[in-house]
Amino acid sequence: FQVFKIEVLMSGRKxxxxxxxxxxxxLHKKLKKFIRTPEIPSKHVRNWVPKVLEQRRQGLELYLQxxxxxxxxxxxxxxxxxxxxxxxxxxxAESCGSFDETESEESSKLSHQPVLLFxxxxxxxxxxx
Numbered sequence: 001f002q003v004f005k006i007e008v009l010m011s012g013r014k015x016x017x018x019x020x021x022x023x024x025x026x027l028h029k030k031l032k033k034f035i036r037t038p039e040i041p042s043k044h045v046r047n048w049v050p051k052v053l054e055q056r057r058q059g060l061e062l063y064l065q066x067x068x069x070x071x072x073x074x075x076x077x078x079x080x081x082x083x084x085x086x087x088x089x090x091x092x093a094e095s096c097g098s099f100d101e102t103e104s105e106e107s108s109k110l111s112h113q114p115v116l117l118f119x120x121x122x123x124x125x126x127x128x129x
Contacts, residue, residue, distance in 0.1 A: 004024075004053075004057045009065065021060070025043060
């Protein structure tokens with residue numbers, strides 16, 4: 001039996017799940033009762049060659065990512081499936097949080113890129129003496 005290692009990005013954090021296809025299928029059946037769900041990759045695979053398995057893995061990854069993107073409120077069964085305990089719910093407009101809590105959990109939901117510092121302009125050639 002095949003276990004798929006899936007990577008999912010949620011609230012700026014990566015989560016990894018290792019599950020069998022049957023577990024994804026069971027999740028899909030439960031989720032359909034609560035939320036709109038995307039298509040799940042087909043249950044039947046003709047051959048188990050690496051290329052086909054990778055396509056299925058990517059399909060499952062896309063499935064989970066689409067559920068996250070299309071639903072503001074995620075059901076507990078979905079969070080449990082991903083082993084996510086707490087999801088910071090971000091209002092769409094103000095996702096910065098307040099600045100007096102920068103050392104707490106709040107700062108982890110800010111998703112900027114690191115700042116680069118150049119001592120010299122990187123696009124100017126050094127002067128020839």
